[in-house]
Amino acid sequence: MTWCSIDGKVRLRVQACGADFADTRVVNGGLLSERKGVNVPSVLLPISALTAKDRRDLDFGLELGVDWVALSFVQRPEDLEEVRAIVKGRAGVLSKLEKPAAIECLDALVALSDAVMVARGDLGVEMRAEQVPPIQKRIVRACRKAGKPVIVATQMLESMITSPVPTRAEASDVATAIYDGADAVMLSAESASGKYPQEAVAMMNRIITEVESDPHCRAVIEASQFAPESTVGDAICASLRQTVSLMKVAAIVTFTRSGFTSLRAARERPVAPVLSITPELATARRLALVWGVHPVHAQHGVNDVPSMVETACALARNEGYAAAGELIVIAAGMPFGTAGTTNLLHIAHV
Numbered sequence: 001m002t003w004c005s006i007d008g009k010v011r012l013r014v015q016a017c018g019a020d021f022a023d024t025r026v027v028n029g030g031l032l033s034e035r036k037g038v039n040v041p042s043v044l045l046p047i048s049a050l051t052a053k054d055r056r057d058l059d060f061g062l063e064l065g066v067d068w069v070a071l072s073f074v075q076r077p078e079d080l081e082e083v084r085a086i087v088k089g090r091a092g093v094l095s096k097l098e099k100p101a102a103i104e105c106l107d108a109l110v111a112l113s114d115a116v117m118v119a120r121g122d123l124g125v126e127m128r129a130e131q132v133p134p135i136q137k138r139i140v141r142a143c144r145k146a147g148k149p150v151i152v153a154t155q156m157l158e159s160m161i162t163s164p165v166p167t168r169a170e171a172s173d174v175a176t177a178i179y180d181g182a183d184a185v186m187l188s189a190e191s192a193s194g195k196y197p198q199e200a201v202a203m204m205n206r207i208i209t210e211v212e213s214d215p216h217c218r219a220v221i222e223a224s225q226f227a228p229e230s231t232v233g234d235a236i237c238a239s240l241r242q243t244v245s246l247m248k249v250a251a252i253v254t255f256t257r258s259g260f261t262s263l264r265a266a267r268e269r270p271v272a273p274v275l276s277i278t279p280e281l282a283t284a285r286r287l288a289l290v291w292g293v294h295p296v297h298a299q300h301g302v303n304d305v306p307s308m309v310e311t312a313c314a315l316a317r318n319e320g321y322a323a324a325g326e327l328i329v330i331a332a333g334m335p336f337g338t339a340g341t342t343n344l345l346h347i348a349h350v
Helices: 052-064 077-087 100-104 106-112 120-126 129-146 168-179 197-212 215-223 232-246 260-267 281-287 305-318
Strands: 003-006 010-018 021-028 068-071 092-097 115-119 150-153 184-186 249-255 274-278 293-297 327-333 342-349
Touching: 052 068, 052 077, 068 077, 077 092, 077 106, 092 100, 092 106, 100 106, 100 129, 106 129, 115 120, 115 129, 120 129, 129 150, 168 184, 168 197, 168 215, 232 249, 232 260, 232 327, 232 342, 249 260, 249 305, 260 274, 260 293, 260 327, 260 342, 274 281, 274 305, 281 293, 305 327, 305 342
Parallel strands: 068 092, 092 115, 115 150, 150 184, 249 274, 249 327, 274 293
Antiparallel strands: 003 010, 010 021, 327 342
16 A cells, blocks of 8 residues: 655555545654644645645735745646746746656746755655755756756755754755755755754855855856757857856846846856846845846836946946946846847946
8 A cells, every 4th residue: 555654754554545534554653743744655646736725825925925936745737837827927936846746747847937946855755865866956957957046955954953063964965056056055944943043044154155165166067057048038148158257257237127137147157246137126036046146126217228338337336246447247138128138248347
């Protein structure tokens, strides 16, 4: 019969079941606390990813103006289509990949998502531990190829729930995600309910800073670069990355309404930081998740190239990304203010 587990620690074998019950035999016992999830390995559950309470909470969150909606236990594209139909563009949709079934349709899920989370803790419940690392890398690469933000999460500094310092293996785990080019790494219980939340956040920040200052990190990211797609926007962003690598550029400045230009620029993983200027507050908030992007919400009123250059230089200087006399590279779309029209690359002196 089917195996099931409680957060991977308590394992049961189902002896018999019906519409509203399951008789089980305990295989691996243990203390069972409240509000624990149940996993049924190797089974595609014929249920919606959203419960009735989830729908109520989602409506409430959207009314408050949340930036991201994270959907747990995504199994198939239909789960995301259901959420997108409710959200209707009012927030970014983030898929938490925690089920093996999701990996079987990974490309379709990435295409339907605005961002993806690699939730290794739950992935490790329904598959062997040794399978999780290659799947993590596969998900990160699929997201990087698609230009979608990807978060590596759960059990990153697990020992810091009860210890003021992590294990060296945990530090290496965080570093690996950075070397792979993940947009973000995330703590869970370490900062939510652990004894050392501030120390855990500070430790993760130090690991990230150390890795990003390693020249080998840049070499690894460039070696895993994906070819641009045959679109005008990607041609501009690929040229942007090459320009930054050839010249001493202080910053990249993108003008965007939807966030598309900044996402495609970040996909190239350029050496210089990306200063993303947008008149849409929601876009600025969502772009805070993206690799190397510093979003700025500004009603810039740009309507021609001279005003674009003047605004870009002023904001780059005011935000501390460039000083007088330094070079910046600007990417934008013409006509100005029209989403999805990235077609201009300009080099300017501040």
